[in-house]
């Protein structure tokens with residue numbers, strides 16, 4: 323989308339002050355720290371029960387935001403503009419309706435008490451070109467934001483969720499769906515409705531102008547009418563899952579594709595291959611999106627010359643994402659080497675069938691024999707590791723065994739110093755039949771900090787000289803590598819390989835669990851150990867089975883972190899326990915026991931980077947602190 327502030331002002335009946343800035347995206351959540359503002363971002367100051375977006379305007383300005391939608395006038399600086407409206411949410415909704423009206427593809431509205439996100443995600447997999455509302459953006463705000471993201475896709479899948487009367491009317495006026503898919507109609511949020519009929523009637527408002535309504539007779543027998551299609555009639559293959567909801571969802575999806583004239587999925591294979599987004603056996607899982615990881619790799623490669631290879635860092639179990647599956651994917655994507663920290667990590671990869679060359683960075687002497695047996699290649703960083711490894715290679719009768727020489731150019735962790743090079747080359751020449759230097763490398767200390775670029779350039783110069791001296795002394799060609807993820811931005815540091823770690827993993831992981839209990843508590847009650855979570859109002863509190871033993875840092879308790887439930891922030895209440903934690907879901911519609919709580923994910927404001935910010939650490943630590951008892955599951959198509 324692309325709108326001028328003056329367009330937005332006239333669509334929403336607001337007043338423009340300042341510059342008529344062009345807007346290409348919307349931010350409503352000021353906690354979207356890391357994501358920050360791209361050039362065309364419009365910051366909408368929303369008022370919530372607990373916070374007021376207007377309090378963050380100064381901060382958003384300092385982060386480069388130039389366009390604002392607010393409920394009162396604000397001080398403007400050079401180049402900034404603001405549209406002032408009475409009610410920011412209503413303005414966004416008007417704007418979303420306008421944008422929807424310009425959209426020419428088919429809009430599919432998905433509603434129901436449960437299963438909306440599952441059905442939407444599965445449909446999205448069958449229709450990779452379709453637009454889908456992010457995660458479970460199904461509220462008054464979420465739907466408006468979703469619609470504003472519509473471009474020129476042929477199909478848009480939009481979730482709609484309600485918790486009280488009146489809400490669907492507003493959602494329908496924005497979404498105007500051509501087709502409506504009704505998942506199940508259960509008792510969730512019954513409290514706010516006089517009867518089941520009233521709630522069903524409210525949900526069906528979404529379909530008042532739709533050409534087709536697809537529902538499932540077993541979970542919504544009460545639906546009938548013109549244009550209504552019962553998915554019960556869709557025949558699944560023999561042997562398809564016995565799980566009731568799997569069957570309902572598959573029939574809804576099959577019938578939907580059939581009605582739309584799209585290729586009907588081969589349920590015998592397609593759906594079985596898709597990991598179900600509902601994980602029944604493990605409540606808490608780290609979902610790792612291998613496709614996103616492959617995408618990170620592809621993006622990195624697009625910046626490199628074709629001759630520059632990749633040494634992928636999979637140490638610490640692939641930065642917490644789990645080792646073998648990640649390594650095998652990287653192997654299939656054609657990286658040149660893998661690197662781990664310790665020999666046992668390399669042995670595990672070999673046991674998992676990985677055949678790529680593997681570099682062991684922190685090899686300790688006790689493991690040299692094991693390494694030779696498993697064809698693991700050591701980082702040699704001092705004379706002691708050189709002699710120790712030479713002895714192991716000799717004992718095994720190895721010949722010209724590949725090693726990787728580490729130079730210290732300023733990191734001062736491991737590596738030979740400049741003054742060692744002469745002695746080193748002499749000794750390596752003597753050992754020439756036994757060991758062969760496959761690569762020489764060094765590590766950057768501050769590549770992620772532009773204020774220290776002078777130092778980084780000094781490291782590059784020093785590496786250039788030291789590695790050249792080593793190569794000349796050896797008398798044979800040696801490959802070179804220096805850049806970690808952050809260092810790739812220096813073209814002169816790319817050499818023969820780059821060594822990305824974190825850059826491969828960013829945006830690939832979602833830690834989620836399920837709510838095991840929900841209770842309504844009163845103002846003045848206190849939650850958890852030490853009774854620290856005092857409630858300042860009547861509250862709905864949910865317990866999740868994840869605690870600090872799983873890697874959920876205790877400092878995230880007492881409201882310092884929010885999880886996402888139905889796409890909405892649910893702050894922690896009280897202290898984090900060893901195996902569980904409590905979250906406040908008072909303001910979130912349609913939550914039931916068994917629903918998902920997302921602890922971190924690639925969603926704005928909910929990322930490992932945001933969590934690291936709260937903890938005063940780095941995303942690396944957040945990812946690698948996750949306990950091994952959290953099951954890792956992998957997504958790929």
Ligand SMILES: *Cc1c(COP(=O)(O)O)cnc(C)c1O
Pocket residue numbers: 635637683764765805806807808821822823824825
């Ligand atoms: C961990 C590591 C990397 C990768 O660093 P990122 O910052 O994660 O990209 C590269 N080289 C060495 C020697 C490392 O130890």
